[in-house]
Amino acid sequence: MRLSRVARGAGSVLATMLGLLALTFFMGRMLPNDPVIAVIGDHADQATYDMVYHQLGLDKPLTTQFLLYLGAMLRGDFGNALFTGHRVASDLARAFPATIELATIAIVIGVGLGVPLGVAAAVFRNSPIDYLARCLGLIGASAPTFWLGIMGLMVFYASLGWVAGPGRLDVSFIDSIEPHTGFLLIDALIEGDMDVFWNAVDHIILPASILAAGSMATISRLTRSFMLEQLSQEYIVTARAKGLSKWAVIRRHAFRNILVQLVTIIALAYAFLLEGAVLTETVFAWPGFGRYLTAGLLAGDMNAVLACVLIVGVIFIGLNMVADLLYTWLDPRTR
Amino acid sequence: MNRPARSFRLPAFAALALVAASGAAQAATPRDALVMAWNLDALITFDPAQIGEVNGNDIIVGNVCSTLVNYDPKDVSHMLPSAAESWSVSPDGLTLTLKLRADLKFPDGHAATAADAAWSLQRVLQLGFFGAATLTQWGFTKDHALEQIRATDDHTLVLTLDKPYPVDLLLSAIFAQNVATILDRDAGTKNAKTTEGRSDYGNAFFKTAPICVGPYHVSRWDANDVVVLERNDIYFGPKPKMRRIILRHVPESSAERLLLEKGDIDIARLLSPEDLKALEANKDIHIEQTLMQSLSYVAMNTDDPILANPKVREALRYLIDYDGLAKTVLQYQGQPRASLVPEGAFAALDHTEGEPFTLDLAKAKQLITEAGYPDGFSKKMILSANSTSPAIAQHIASNAAKIGIKIDLEQMADSNLFTRGRNRDFQLQLVGWGATYPDADSMVSRHATNPDKRTEAKLTGYPVWRTGWQNLDINAKADAARLERDPARRTAIYRDIQIFMMHNGPIAYFAQTIRPIAWRTMVKDFSVGPFTVDYGSASK
Numbered sequence: 015m016r017l018s019r020v021a022r023g024a025g026s027v028l029a030t031m032l033g034l035l036a037l038t039f040f041m042g043r044m045l046p047n048d049p050v051i052a053v054i055g056d057h058a059d060q061a062t063y064d065m066v067y068h069q070l071g072l073d074k075p076l077t078t079q080f081l082l083y084l085g086a087m088l089r090g091d092f093g094n095a096l097f098t099g100h101r102v103a104s105d106l107a108r109a110f111p112a113t114i115e116l117a118t119i120a121i122v123i124g125v126g127l128g129v130p131l132g133v134a135a136a137v138f139r140n141s142p143i144d145y146l147a148r149c150l151g152l153i154g155a156s157a158p159t160f161w162l163g164i165m166g167l168m169v170f171y172a173s174l175g176w177v178a179g180p181g182r183l184d185v186s187f188i189d190s191i192e193p194h195t196g197f198l199l200i201d202a203l204i205e206g207d208m209d210v211f212w213n214a215v216d217h218i219i220l221p222a223s224i225l226a227a228g229s230m231a232t233i234s235r236l237t238r239s240f241m242l243e244q245l246s247q248e249y250i251v252t253a254r255a256k257g258l259s260k261w262a263v264i265r266r267h268a269f270r271n272i273l274v275q276l277v278t279i280i281a282l283a284y285a286f287l288l289e290g291a292v293l294t295e296t297v298f299a300w301p302g303f304g305r306y307l308t309a310g311l312l313a314g315d316m317n318a319v320l321a322c323v324l325i326v327g328v329i330f331i332g333l334n335m336v337a338d339l340l341y342t343w344l345d346p347r348t349r
Numbered sequence: 350m351n352r353p354a355r356s357f358r359l360p361a362f363a364a365l366a367l368v369a370a371s372g373a374a375q376a377a378t379p380r381d382a383l384v385m386a387w388n389l390d391a392l393i394t395f396d397p398a399q400i401g402e403v404n405g406n407d408i409i410v411g412n413v414c415s416t417l418v419n420y421d422p423k424d425v426s427h428m429l430p431s432a433a434e435s436w437s438v439s440p441d442g443l444t445l446t447l448k449l450r451a452d453l454k455f456p457d458g459h460a461a462t463a464a465d466a467a468w469s470l471q472r473v474l475q476l477g478f479f480g481a482a483t484l485t486q487w488g489f490t491k492d493h494a495l496e497q498i499r500a501t502d503d504h505t506l507v508l509t510l511d512k513p514y515p516v517d518l519l520l521s522a523i524f525a526q527n528v529a530t531i532l533d534r535d536a537g538t539k540n541a542k543t544t545e546g547r548s549d550y551g552n553a554f555f556k557t558a559p560i561c562v563g564p565y566h567v568s569r570w571d572a573n574d575v576v577v578l579e580r581n582d583i584y585f586g587p588k589p590k591m592r593r594i595i596l597r598h599v600p601e602s603s604a605e606r607l608l609l610e611k612g613d614i615d616i617a618r619l620l621s622p623e624d625l626k627a628l629e630a631n632k633d634i635h636i637e638q639t640l641m642q643s644l645s646y647v648a649m650n651t652d653d654p655i656l657a658n659p660k661v662r663e664a665l666r667y668l669i670d671y672d673g674l675a676k677t678v679l680q681y682q683g684q685p686r687a688s689l690v691p692e693g694a695f696a697a698l699d700h701t702e703g704e705p706f707t708l709d710l711a712k713a714k715q716l717i718t719e720a721g722y723p724d725g726f727s728k729k730m731i732l733s734a735n736s737t738s739p740a741i742a743q744h745i746a747s748n749a750a751k752i753g754i755k756i757d758l759e760q761m762a763d764s765n766l767f768t769r770g771r772n773r774d775f776q777l778q779l780v781g782w783g784a785t786y787p788d789a790d791s792m793v794s795r796h797a798t799n800p801d802k803r804t805e806a807k808l809t810g811y812p813v814w815r816t817g818w819q820n821l822d823i824n825a826k827a828d829a830a831r832l833e834r835d836p837a838r839r840t841a842i843y844r845d846i847q848i849f850m851m852h853n854g855p856i857a858y859f860a861q862t863i864r865p866i867a868w869r870t871m872v873k874d875f876s877v878g879p880f881t882v883d884y885g886s887a888s889k
Contacts, residue, residue, distance in 0.1 A: 046761065046762070046765040046768070047764040048764045048767070048768045049764075051768055052764050053393065054401060055479060056767040056770070056771075057401060057782075057783075057810060058478075058479045058809075059808070059810030060808070060810065061477065062477060062478060062479055062481065063771075063809065065477050096393065097393060098392075098393060098573060099392070099394045099572070100572045105572050105573075108571055164604075167604060167607050168607065171607060171611070172607045178613075179607060179608050180599055180607075181597060181599075184613070185379065185384050185595050185613070186378075188569075188577060189569065296600055296601055297603075299386075299597065299598060299599040299601070301571065301572075301573050301574035309573065312762060313764070
């Protein structure tokens with residue numbers, strides 16, 4: 015029984031991934047951008063164009079191109095990225111950890127600030143704290159990331175000098191440590207090089223905070239809403255009547271009951287940060303996944319785009335599975 | 350490279366975030382490294398045979414791979430020795446002999462010979478990438494590469510020509526270009542890959558790690574992040590002053606400007622006019638403006654019956670406020686130019702003669718009336734969605750509307766714009782083109798000469814073919830100029846062509862590109878030319 019459920023789950027994941035790849039591939043090929051021009055430029059003559067067109071396999075039927083790509087991918091070969099000239103796998107081995115590092119710190123900030131703020135706003139509804147939370151939520155949700163990034167750089171980097179500028183490290187630290195994992199903070203700790211570690215912290219803190227603004231806004235507003243719903247339930251009044259303190263009721267009863275919903279939105283917010291950080295990555299010259307995917311799309315580079323789509327799909331499916339596991343841990347009724 | 354002394358800041362920012370205290374580097378670049386920020390999005394290869402975009406050309410040509418000859422930085426139409434110390438041409442003009450220096454070495458110390466140089470040129474033809482046209486347009490062919498390009502001893506390279514071209518023209522058009530660099534033949538052969546029976550002549554290997562004779566070598570390239578060059582201490586020329594060159598990928602102008610102002614980079618390569626204006630008052634920053642050999646223009650497709658009329662095409666030239674554009678939309682980016690040969694190239698018309706037009710709506714109206722369209726007409730212009738093209742197109746469309754011509758604008762991604770142009774799928778196209786060598790021939794051979802105007806000829810590399818226009822007299826004059834060995838007579842022929850094309854041609858040029866680069870004043874002798882940027886001369 016359990017085995018068939020696992021098989022069904024695996025089949026569903028595979029079908030989803032295949033559908034996602036096919037949709038991306040065929041839609042990508044319908045875009046008016048020409049990957050050959052992205053490689054050879056406007057000056058090249060027709061012979062060069064035809065040669066590269068053939069080399070890229072574009073003279074084959076679309077379905078053949080797709081099947082060839084799938085076959086290569088199953089052998090672990092994502093091919094070359096046209097717009098970087100490197101192997102897609104090696105590009106992603108650099109870009110993906112850079113984004114995970116950024117998004118993870120951003121989600122920690124977003125959750126660390128958003129959840130307490132949302133709880134406080136609900137508990138002290140219509141108080142200055144609530145107004146502050148709503149105001150911050152509005153700014154976080156509506157301020158354009160690009161603008162926030164530039165403003166952040168001008169204030170905290172250029173004027174106050176509290177943080178380092180764009181990039182993952184100062185140029186003085188380039189080549190300072192071996193890339194064991196691709197995560198600079200972890201690699202610096204592995205190497206025991208605290209200069210590099212603190213420099214990386216100095217560089218990541220501003221873009222992570224800017225990236226966190228949006229998720230913080232979403233998380234705080236939804237936390238407030240979930241908490242308000244719980245606080246209006248009769249069991250809360252009962253718990254208070256039994257003599258429990260206000261904060262004990264909030265912590266042990268109301269907050270515990272919103273955890274399942276919170277896990278869902280945090281998982282979604284994290285997945286969104288992983289593939290939606292392109293503007294932050296552009297402003298902060300962060301060599302990450304979002305910018306890589308966008309550049310690949312603009313160049314019509316299907317090798318790079320499909321590999322990215324595959325990763326995004328895996329992230330979403332993976333986070334959903336993690337969220338499902340957390341549900342059963344947090345809510346005994348779902349076991 | 351020395352690390353900066355560690356310092357601790359008191360980050361009030363920590364109130365928002367994770368850390369209570371953070372160690373950080375001082376805002377200063379290392380003394381022995383030149384740090385540049387640039388948008389490196391276009392960078393896809395370091396193989397000199399394949400390079401066709403500005404990033405790769407800038408980094409490789411002259412910095413990682415020395416060319417056989419060099420442009421004189423003071424006058425790019427004059428050639429200087431480089432890896433080749435001298436050259437001579439046979440009396441019949443059909444054999445060019447280049448004598449290479451005896452002290453050429455690759456970064457690992459082994460000698461570079463004329464055989465390496467010959468192989469490097471031959472593989473350009475075999476690979477057939479964009480650079481191949483640099484050779485094929487002078488009669489070199491893939492099938493005859495081995496006979497046409499030969500090493501007769503370790504230091505002598507002999508080229509057999511199909512026609513007696515002027516030697517200065519050949520040196521400029523071929524031997525100062527990216528294709529005329531010396532790659533390590535042994536490494537290329539050893540690392541060559543064969544697909545469908547074709548060798549890649551080490552292309553997959555060299556595209557990320559070129560092994561060349563040059564002042565620097567590539568030590569690191571992380572795509573869309575950073576390129577690091579290390580000094581080659583056995584380079585034959587003057588020893589580069591900076592041990593390292595670091596190019597950081599910073600795609601956003603404002604971020605580049607802040608990095609420059611804070612001293613975290615030495616040179617900013619891609620700043621917007623707004624950011625350049627803001628930097629003007631900063632005494633620590635120098636802004637260098639270099640006149641490039643590139644032109645912006647409106648191409649008119651003469652397959653369209655209205656645009657086939659030369660009076661209509663001339664009328665369009667009077668709809669452009671050349672000076673106005675240069676002072677506003679193109680500030681720091683362009684200066685007025687109407688001739689097809691950029692200022693600074695051999696045989697180019699001077700500044701005044703090369704820009705005879707002004708905004709003159711009455712004259713434009715008179716011309717379209719004489720052409721038989723007194724009530725105007727409607728046309729569509731395709732253009733890039735970049736930062737400047739929409740404003741330029743709106744300017745032209747707005748002036749056109751004043752005399753009854755309706756121009757609809759269609760913005761698109763560059764690759765789509767180029768594809769539409771190459772397919773002749775446009776009426777008006779706002780676009781640009783860069784000459785590949787500083788001689789009138791570079792532009793005339795592509796923008797005036799059209800060997801075959803038929804659509805099926807598919808001469809897509811010729812912008813003039815894309816417009817469907819052809820003039821056999823111009824073709825003949827251009828051919829004659831290409832073979833004319835007397836510089837005065839060549840200049841006279843090109844002068845006639847330029848003046849004719851300015852009034853009758855299918856392409857209305859309006860600006861010559863300026864490249865602004867900003868650097869901290871502590872940087873000295875950073876030499877910027879229209880074709881190459883010499884990293885090795887810089888110090889600080």
